[in-house]
Amino acid sequence: MTTDKNRPALLIGLTGGIxxxxxxxxxxxxxxxxxLIDTDLIAHQLxxxxxxxxxxxxxxxxxxxxAADGSLDRAAMRALAFSDPxxxxxxxxxxxxxxxxxxxxxxxxxxxxxxxxxxxxxxxxGGNPHERFDxxxxxxxxxxVQIERVKKRSQLAHEQVMAIIAAQASREQRLAAADxxxxxxxxxxxxxxxxxxxxxxxxxxxxxxxxxx
Numbered sequence: 001m002t003t004d005k006n007r008p009a010l011l012i013g014l015t016g017g018i019x020x021x022x023x024x025x026x027x028x029x030x031x032x033x034x035x036l037i038d039t040d041l042i043a044h045q046l047x048x049x050x051x052x053x054x055x056x057x058x059x060x061x062x063x064x065x066x067a068a069d070g071s072l073d074r075a076a077m078r079a080l081a082f083s084d085p086x087x088x089x090x091x092x093x094x095x096x097x098x099x100x101x102x103x104x105x106x107x108x109x110x111x112x113x114x115x116x117x118x119x120x121x122x123x124x125x126g127g128n129p130h131e132r133f134d135x136x137x138x139x140x141x142x143x144x145v146q147i148e149r150v151k152k153r154s155q156l157a158h159e160q161v162m163a164i165i166a167a168q169a170s171r172e173q174r175l176a177a178a179d180x181x182x183x184x185x186x187x188x189x190x191x192x193x194x195x196x197x198x199x200x201x202x203x204x205x206x207x208x209x210x211x212x213x
Contacts, residue, residue, distance in 0.1 A: 006108045008035070010115035010206040013132065015123035016139030017168050018161075019146035019153075021184040021191075025139045026119050028195040034202075035110035037118045042102045043095060047072035056094050061087070082163050114206035124169040124177050135205075137198070138178035141185035143171060 016022045023038075030036045046053040049070035057077075058066055065080060067073040081088040103118060110116040117137070123129045129136050143165065150161045175181065180201075182194050 005111060007111055008107075008113045008116045008206065009209045010134050010202055011107065011132075012115060012117045012135050012137050012202065013123050013129050014117050014119045014137045014139065015121060015129070015174060016184075017141075017143075017146050017171065017174065018121070018164055019149035020139045020141050021149075021188075022119055022121065022139050024188070025137075025182050025184065025191060025195065026117060028191060029117055029199065032195070032199050034199070035106075035113045035116040037103055037106040037110070037116060039099050039103055039118065039120050042099050042106075046095060046098050046102075047074075053095055053098055057091070060090055060094060078160075082160075082167070088167075114210070115202045122168065124174050129177055135179040135202075136177050137180045137182065138174045139182045139184050140171065140175060140178075141183070145185050 014022060014026055016025075023040075026036050026038065045051060047057070051071070054066065054070065054072065057072060061077070061080065065073050065077045077091065081091055107116060107118065118133070120126075120129075123133075123136070146165060147158070147161050150156060150164070151158065154161075156164075180198060182191065182198070184191060
């Protein structure tokens with residue numbers, strides 16, 4: 001925890017593999033009044049029509065990855081990035097500093113809250129997540145469940161889904177980094193109770209930290 005006045009007493013990094021249900025769990029915390037900073041949403045805003053990242057992406061990769069409305073053509077970019085790791089690294093070099101800047105701004109805006117949650121799909125892949133966050137919350141489910149969920153919602157081919165999963169940290173790596181785990185491999189109805197319990201725990205941890213200041 002931290003004495004930094006530009007962020008809440010407790011900062012939680014929420015992560016999980018594609019199809020694990022990160023957004024569902026994050027939204028349940030949001031319903032309980034917890035500030036949410038969603039890096040995927042920030043990335044979508046940066047790559048929307050007239051988004052701040054579009055000019056640099058166009059310069060780097062050409063019009064082939066820009067849709068008719070001026071937004072990032074995600075299908076074209078995905079195909080290009082997964083066929084060449086160097087392309088993915090170049091795209092990350094453009095987007096990640098912009099995402100980090102906006103994330104830090106939103107964290108500062110949530111400084112008065114007891115705790116806030118930052119949703120980062122590739123949190124574990126970026127190194128030691130505990131360097132930035134007080135606790136790591138992992139939304140977990142079996143890989144076969146991930147595959148079926150992604151295929152159903154995105155209409156992607158099995159090979160494409162497997163390529164995305166292979167590019168992410170393994171389930172074991174995420175669990176090894178976790179302080180808290182939400183099991184989302186079964187009945188979604190059980191999620192609310194688990195989130196309630198974690199919410200109480202996080203509020204208590206935040207209060208204890210504030211009392212030490």
